[in-house]
Amino acid sequence: MTDPLPGLAGFAAVLRADPVRVQAYLEALSHVDVAEPSQVYWAGRVSLCAEPDDIPGYDAAFAAWFGNVPTRTTGNGRTRRRTTVSAPLVAPMSGEGDGEVPELNVAASDTEVLRRRDVTALDGAALKELLATLRTDPPLRRSVRTRRSRRGRLDPDETLRELLRSGGEPVRLRYRRKRLRPRRLVLLIDVSGSMTPYSDALLRFAHAVVRRSPPSTEAFTLGTRLTRVSRQLRLRDPDQALKAAARAVPDFAGGTRLGETLRVFLDRWGQRGLARQAVTVVFSDGWERGDAALLGEQLARLRRLAHAVLWVNPHVGRPGYAPVQSGIRAALPHVDRLLAGHSLATLDELLTEVRRA
Amino acid sequence: METPGELAAALDRVGYLVDEGLATAAFLALRMSRPLFCEGEPGTGKTALAKALADALGTPLIRLQCHEGIDAARALYDWDFPRQLLHLRAMEARGRTDDAEAELYTRRFLLARPLLQALETPGCVLLVDEIDRADDEFEAFLLEVLSEHAVSIPELGEIRAAEPPVVVLTSNRTREVHDAVKRRCLYHWLEHPGLVREVAILRRRLPELTEALATQVATAVSRMRAAELLKPPGVAESLDWAQALLALDRPILDAEAAALTLGAVLKYREDADRVVAKGLDALLA
Numbered sequence: 001m002t003d004p005l006p007g008l009a010g011f012a013a014v015l016r017a018d019p020v021r022v023q024a025y026l027e028a029l030s031h032v033d034v035a036e037p038s039q040v041y042w043a044g045r046v047s048l049c050a051e052p053d054d055i056p057g058y059d060a061a062f063a064a065w066f067g068n069v070p071t072r073t074t075g076n077g078r079t080r081r082r083t084t085v086s087a088p089l090v091a092p093m094s095g096e097g098d099g100e101v102p103e104l105n106v107a108a109s110d111t112e113v114l115r116r117r118d119v120t121a122l123d124g125a126a127l128k129e130l131l132a133t134l135r136t137d138p139p140l141r142r143s144v145r146t147r148r149s150r151r152g153r154l155d156p157d158e159t160l161r162e163l164l165r166s167g168g169e170p171v172r173l174r175y176r177r178k179r180l181r182p183r184r185l186v187l188l189i190d191v192s193g194s195m196t197p198y199s200d201a202l203l204r205f206a207h208a209v210v211r212r213s214p215p216s217t218e219a220f221t222l223g224t225r226l227t228r229v230s231r232q233l234r235l236r237d238p239d240q241a242l243k244a245a246a247r248a249v250p251d252f253a254g255g256t257r258l259g260e261t262l263r264v265f266l267d268r269w270g271q272r273g274l275a276r277q278a279v280t281v282v283f284s285d286g287w288e289r290g291d292a293a294l295l296g297e298q299l300a301r302l303r304r305l306a307h308a309v310l311w312v313n314p315h316v317g318r319p320g321y322a323p324v325q326s327g328i329r330a331a332l333p334h335v336d337r338l339l340a341g342h343s344l345a346t347l348d349e350l351l352t353e354v355r356r357a
Numbered sequence: 358m359e360t361p362g363e364l365a366a367a368l369d370r371v372g373y374l375v376d377e378g379l380a381t382a383a384f385l386a387l388r389m390s391r392p393l394f395c396e397g398e399p400g401t402g403k404t405a406l407a408k409a410l411a412d413a414l415g416t417p418l419i420r421l422q423c424h425e426g427i428d429a430a431r432a433l434y435d436w437d438f439p440r441q442l443l444h445l446r447a448m449e450a451r452g453r454t455d456d457a458e459a460e461l462y463t464r465r466f467l468l469a470r471p472l473l474q475a476l477e478t479p480g481c482v483l484l485v486d487e488i489d490r491a492d493d494e495f496e497a498f499l500l501e502v503l504s505e506h507a508v509s510i511p512e513l514g515e516i517r518a519a520e521p522p523v524v525v526l527t528s529n530r531t532r533e534v535h536d537a538v539k540r541r542c543l544y545h546w547l548e549h550p551g552l553v554r555e556v557a558i559l560r561r562r563l564p565e566l567t568e569a570l571a572t573q574v575a576t577a578v579s580r581m582r583a584a585e586l587l588k589p590p591g592v593a594e595s596l597d598w599a600q601a602l603l604a605l606d607r608p609i610l611d612a613e614a615a616a617l618t619l620g621a622v623l624k625y626r627e628d629a630d631r632v633v634a635k636g637l638d639a640l641l642a
Contacts, residue, residue, distance in 0.1 A: 028389060
């Protein structure tokens with residue numbers, strides 16, 4: 001009989017898995033009956049997958065390599081979508097600057113002028129440079145953990161330790177105070193057709209914010225479906241991060257179902273804890289193709305979970321803007337602040353609001 | 358245990374029914390001495406798995422419930438300062454304090470928290486529950502204990518496990534756990550059981566439950582999972598529901614019994630409203 005192992009190892013190569021995982025996979029195979037397809041399937045799944053989103057990809061690769069996926073014994077096979085459809089990232093419209101805001105400060109420096117210009121009128125290099133100047137410190141919250149301090153609550157442990165050091169003689173009292181930790185920040189970015197001019201700039205902005213404090217910042221795109229892009233945006237290089245995010249998002253410049261995608265966000269992520277006590281920022285123009293009542297309902301849910309909900313609408317900065325779109329009108333009662341986000345200066349204001357929230 | 362099937366049978370004997378996937382995952386975790394990282398919807402039996410494994414293997418279960426701000430002093434070990442202080446006073450009274458340090462920092466004054474307990478209890482099952490609730494710094498430190506099966510205590514030296522514990526980690530995915538931790542583990546995603554298995558689980562856990570009532574409960578619960586609820590009920594909720602019906606001496610689940618006991622299975626007002634609005638008869642038909 002031929003040794004089945006090379007074929008099985010080849011499968012791991014197809015998946016381009018992490019070598020540490022491949023090693024675990026090969027070790028797992030040595031403990032199961034490799035003649036039994038379901039055993040091979042499960043040995044691979046537990047050693048090569050790391051999150052539920054990996055499973056559809058694993059299943060597809062398994063089916064391609066071994067013919068078919070052994071029937072799953074668990075029931076209600078909720079299909080998990082996989083975001084592989086690639087979509088080109090839309091280049092920002094350049095030049096025209098038709099939605100430009102009047103520049104107020106005549107004597108301002110070039111940077112100051114650029115900072116107030118609509119981001120759709122900026123070229124890539126200028127945008128990159130300006131994004132680097134933003135102060136992207138995360139919002140803070142008090143942790144339950146404490147640290148030593150000169151004031152605050154008495155620290156019995158440390159005082160006792162001090163006592164012990166001096167042989168039980170009464171000494172100085174020690175104090176502790178609550179530490180500050182970054183508060184979670186969740187960015188929800190509408191990438192539907194009507195937001196196309198801003199998608200690229202907003203994702204670049206999200207990259208700058210995510211990079212500043214990766215573990216406490218999460219980013220999702222909203223359109224006809226929800227895509228989590230936090231992982232992609234953690235890449236250091238902005239261009240690579242954006243490319244990766246574009247590959248992950250299947251619905252660039254498509255329709256909008258804000259209420260529905262927000263519901264998916266809350267069901268899959270928000271309610272479990274991601275949005276709990278977080279500062280949540282929704283970037284959208286509020287053009288809702290779906291049911292505006294559903295959007296209002298979901299935002300009310302988000303408001304109950306989150307620490308603060310901010311809504312950023314690039315059109316707010318335009319002269320003569322009124323919040324009349326059905327989506328915005330349904331959302332407004334559940335939003336803490338409605339802000340503009342069409343220029344670097346307004347994005348900077350947003351960050352200040354986030355820190356203050 | 359030589360095959361996943363044998364492990365499944367052993368878990369069955371202690372009242373925990375597994376499918377082939379979970380049996381293989383748990384079997385490999387035992388054979389490869391790797392932690393098993395379980396994720397899944399709440400109420401799919403992640404925590405119960407660790408308890409069942411401990412029962413099936415006949416070893417104690419040591420549980421570390423993670424929470425925000427958990428640190429080494431609460432998870433690993435701490436020195437018992439008040440006792441040390443008393444001892445020091447006693448030594449002073451007897452007039453011998455020269456070797457105080459050697460005597461004060463001994464195992465006797467060390468309080469073993471769950472992780473240290475697990476290292477000192479050969480072959481036990483260690484459950485690290487809801488690791489996603491702990492801060493990310495805690496993971497780095499957990500990683501050290503999980504990969505070395507040892508801790509070093511500066512005043513005392515290294516404490517190494519004679520036999521590494523069986524480790525089960527659970528997460529509800531409120532936060533992404535660091536890859537470095539996941540790479541050391543085997544990963545399993547638990548789903549809600551199918552109808553047939555859920556009936557079997559209900560009857561296994563509540564022997565006085567009739568087949569008919571168990572089927573009614575499982576059917577209603579699976580319909581609730583299909584309806585878009587804020588918090589779809591898990592197996593834990595079906596068990597609660599069945600238990601509530603038993604406590605009220607209801608032999609069948611009709612609309613009246615369901616209305617009385619809905620609070621056992623649905624924990625949000627919006628969910629209860631939605632189910633009632635759709636009609637309890639439709640749910641039970």
